[in-house]
Amino acid sequence: MAVSRQWLETLPAPHGVLQKLQQRGRNALTKNELPTNSLEAWRLTDLKRLEKLFSLTVVTKSEIPLKPFSNSWVKSPKNGFRIVMDPQRDPLEGIILPDGIRPLTPLELEQNLGQVLKSCLCSNDWPIAINNASATNLLALKVEGQDLPPLELITEATQGTFVPSRIILILEEKAKLELLQITLGKQDSAHSHLLEVHLGKEAELNHGWVALGSGEGNLLANLTIEQEEKSNYSLTSVQHGWSLGRLEPRVVQVGGEATTTLKGLQISTGSQQLATHSAVRFDGPEGVLDQLHKTAASGHSHCIFNGEIDVPKIAQRTNAAQLSRNLLMSTRARIDTKPELEIVADDVRCTHGATVSQLQEDELFYMRSRGINSKAAATLLLKGYCQEILDNLPVEANRWGILNQLLESVK
Amino acid sequence: MIRTDSELILEITDLHACVENQPILKGVNLTVRAGEIHAVMGRNGSGKSTLSKVIAGHPAYNVTAGKIQFQGQDLLAMEPEERARCGVFLGFQYPVEIPGVSNLEFLRVATNSRREKLGQAELDTFEFEDLVRERLNVVQMDPAFLERSVNEGFSGGEKKRNEILQMALLQPVFSILDETDSGLDIDALRIVAAGVSQLATPTSATLLITHYQRLLNEITPDFVHVMDSGKILRTGGKDLALELERAGYDWINSTNKDQEDN
Known part of the structure; x- marks a missing residue:
């Protein structure tokens, strides 16, 4: 080629x-x-x-x-x-x-x-x-x-x-x-x-x-x-x-003793394929990582998350937390998530977790029984889901109406 | 309050329903008029909760025969959200927790969908806050619960109060309260019952589903129905509940059998 x-x-x-x-x-x-x-x-x-x-x-x-x-x-x-x-x-x-x-x-x-x-x-x-x-x-x-x-x-x-x-x-x-x-x-x-x-x-x-x-x-x-x-x-x-x-x-x-916070949100619709491949390496002691990555996939789209954390021997007393939360919004959508932790140092605290969930039928029925149709219910659920990440953006991001753009495209 | 000339709210005729091909309701008949309070009692598994879910339109329940007329409309032909907008309300036995969805926002969207059907103007965030704070008094609920996710981390009592708060906001025509008394201490039961009584109007009707007499000490029903094996076996006044409390459900079965034998 x-x-x-x-x-x-x-x-x-x-x-x-x-x-x-x-x-x-x-x-x-x-x-x-x-x-x-x-x-x-x-x-x-x-x-x-x-x-x-x-x-x-x-x-x-x-x-x-x-x-x-x-x-x-x-x-x-x-x-x-x-x-x-x-x-x-x-x-x-x-x-x-x-x-x-x-x-x-x-x-x-x-x-x-x-x-x-x-x-x-x-x-x-x-x-x-x-x-x-x-x-x-x-x-x-x-x-x-x-x-x-x-x-x-x-x-x-x-x-x-x-x-x-x-x-x-x-x-x-x-x-x-x-x-x-x-x-x-x-x-x-x-x-x-x-x-x-x-x-x-x-x-x-x-x-x-x-x-x-x-x-x-x-x-x-x-x-x-x-x-x-x-x-x-x-x-x-x-x-x-x-x-x-x-x-x-x-x-x-x-040099260690630094703090890293990674908050990620990816919302895929239609046939989109969105990926985040993050990598954090601690080349010194007492580093901190707080990572939360969220995806929501609708239509027949595909979301990928790969989260690498490298804690070599020098990085004693590292405190790292990674959580990958994923929401499948349609039966045809696909989500792949993979935490990848390589820990050599022995005195560390590293936690990780990954969840993939669907819009729950009982949640949807509860909202429908209050007059909220399925689409509006899904939007409400998604809104709360996104907000947790968007709240961390610099204040000036509000002018861009990001949440509305995300919700509009999922409708 | 029984008035034979008042409006017919709900008419259930020979209702059969199943879940996962398992028949649960086997011919329920029930007529509810405006201003009336009905109580449905029965053992676990008698079909009480199924009846409530079928009326509200839960998709897991399949109606195999019979019909439900709600204010002259075919209720079974309507989607669950449309039933709610038209004034059918189900207070859940186990209110669902919805993490990430603000309770206040949820209540506002629900209220506005009902208001739209009633031809009332949509309430913006500020107008709605005024309304909801006023309605909180009905159930003496702490405003802090508005800021949390729907039912998330609420105690059993707070969840039930949140249900009655929704009832107060949606102003339903027909309310079903499915074991609203379960999980409530005596004080919470009184508050919730007082809320329900306060919301009962001459133009609306209420169906209480309960195991016990204690809720009926707080809210006096006009009719008491006893369900067993997917049917209403017996209908009477408030005394029927007292008799049940005294003699137990076996009494209904035995007296019913006697009637059949005769």
Whole structure:
């Protein structure tokens, strides 16, 4: 199959600060065009949908941007600032950054580019290769302050386009930031998103990541996080509306004593296939993880969750809890969930659990006996189910009416 | 209150029903008029709860013969939610816990679906809060229970109060209270019974399903029916319940047998 080779030929010649990575990614794709189902991490993936990526036009950096975004989104946050990730433009074009946030210097960029990926042991993963190969622009920021306005980052893929986006965020010691990422996709579109975050000692990042497709688009997103001692990283992710959606949050606590909170929600409808593959590694003692992942699958859709937790010998007194809760909303839907804990340290507390349930007949009848029809009953049940995760999103996420969008599509 | 000229609310004729192909109801006949309070008594397994679920439209119960007319309409042709909107209410013996669904939101959606049928305006969140706080008084219920998930972690008594609160909000025409007295202490029983009595109107009717006389000490029924083996064997006034309490269910069976033999 030479699909990706033809696609690679459409890309501009390697250029700029990402030149080396572009070349590296393209070499990797030439050798390894697509993952196969024989690989554990891709065992359940519908690879035909993945192939579709190669039929789309890659949006790259351009002197004369062709398609400016319509900007029909909800208004910019009142108390925060918004950056739009359009691969054709410099993301900081026309943006005045608040005090405490600045672009990385060329030297800092050189020192940091790809470092968190290495630390998270995923530099050679296939989604990283495709992002390396295609991204021609990046946003690289250093955060040094504490009382900063929330940052909102928007990425949108319009019809027929493949949108690569890459971000590096370095939070200095004791820096604090609230980040809301909104990823939107139209029909027949795709995203390849790569985020590298380094949290210095005692730094805090409250991260909301919301990816809402229109049902036909594809999404590959890799969020890689490196945490130093006593740092605090909280991710609330929402994934919905993609033909193929794959989110890979990877966190490494390099010095121990850090706290990681992962709250995930994926709602699949129709024939969508949505996956979250999370990995958390404790490379120091006394780390904390609180993870709750929820899925709800209706129609004949498919939800996948794979939660890896690695506690090597050095990570004594780790306290990790993972819970995967899943709701099958139709008899034709499918859910696969797999906790994967590798614990070598002996003095740890690690709990995990996974439940798959259906809308209970007695619950439904109880509601129907109160005049609430089956659909409204299912919506009420789903609303409560989603709210538990959505409540953790940064406050600014409320403007996007996410819950209503989720419920509307399940009706 | 018995008035032979009052409106016919419910008329059950020769009702047969089964669950998982097992016949449970074997020819139930019952007529209920506006303003009346009926009590159905009987041993475990006599078909009392099945009768309540069939009236409410539980999908697991299959009606094999007979009919139920509700205010002149064919009740069996209606979906459970439509029956509720038209004013049929079932107070559950074991109210269902629904984790994650806010009790307040649940009550609001239910109330609005009934109001829509009655041609009344939908209540928004604030209007509904005013209404529900007023109706909480009917069952002396702590407002904190509104903020929790439906019935989740409620004690047996709180669940039953929540049922009567729903009755107070939905203002049904015909209420069936399936063993509302079970699991209640004496004080809670009085509060719940007072709530039911307060909600009884000359235009509505109530069917109490119970094992014991103690609920009927609080709510005086106009008719008492005794069920056995899927049929109503005997109908009488409130004295029948007292007699049952004294002589037990075997007395009904033996007197019935005597009647048949004669």
